Amino acid sequence: MTDHDTSESTDDADHKIGATFRRLRQDRGMSLRELADMSGVSVGMISQIERDLANPSMRVLTALRRALNIPMQSMFNDDPAEGADNPPFVRRAARRPHIDLGPLQKELLTSGGNHNLQIMILTIAPGGTSGQTALSYPAEKGGLVLEGELTLSVDNCDARLAEGDSFVFDSALSHGFRNDSDRPARILWVIGAVQFDRHL
Known part of the structure; x- marks a missing residue:
């Protein structure tokens, strides 16, 4: 039961969450220290997550997401434009984005956009x-x-x-x-x- 178990991704749709968090933090002009202060997660842990050296637990993931004020959808690095040929309320099985959190894998079923x-x-x-x-x-x-x-x-x-x-x-x-x-x-x-x- 740790906040930093690791696992390899085996699907092209899978991605580690580090790059997504780094981009979202930088888009908001936040430093590692600012995000740490707002989330209660240590600078060291955030740095490891962003470099894909650690996988966040659900608690850490939620704390970071709330501190960044982002919806769950944003963590999946989902591009709504990729499904533009489908109605906006549909998520095709072949286009489900995944998140690899080591012992926990998340597969998004909700259609594109914020819900x-x-x-x-x-x-x-x-x-x-x-x-x-x-x-x-x-x-x-x-x-x-x-x-x-x-x-x-x-x-x-x-x-x-x-x-x-x-x-x-x-x-x-x-x-x-x-x-x-x-x-x-x-x-x-x-x-x-x-x-x-x-x-x-």
Whole structure:
């Protein structure tokens, strides 16, 4: 359960997240120190992530994304122009962008553009987790176990989920997940934006 596991990408659509974060940070004119101060992630860790020497945990990924004020879609380096021959509400299977986070792979299903609803497939390797520290931010999450098993923890309550099991929870509650099995788990993962006044 680390913030810096590494893994090779095996698909042309896969990409390490470092170059994307560096570009987004530089586009905003932010130094490493400024991003570190805003995100609570150390300068050293951000530098390693940007050079693809470390893979961020879900907690670190979320902290950096929120500090940069970018939607989830931006992390996938998705180019809407590449799908211009399709209706804007469609994502073709062959054009799904991927993110390689070592023991965790993210595959974007949501069509191009910014949306309040994000749909992904997470593939979690045996022993893979969401990170050492629990996640918590205003949104709603739900999903379906497509293959394998997943242990989901929400508000200090653990549930072991098997193929076909589904879930929905308020992600303002502390939460995380891990794959305790000996085979990969594939999860349909849905994140819906929540009005901030629900959490005031």
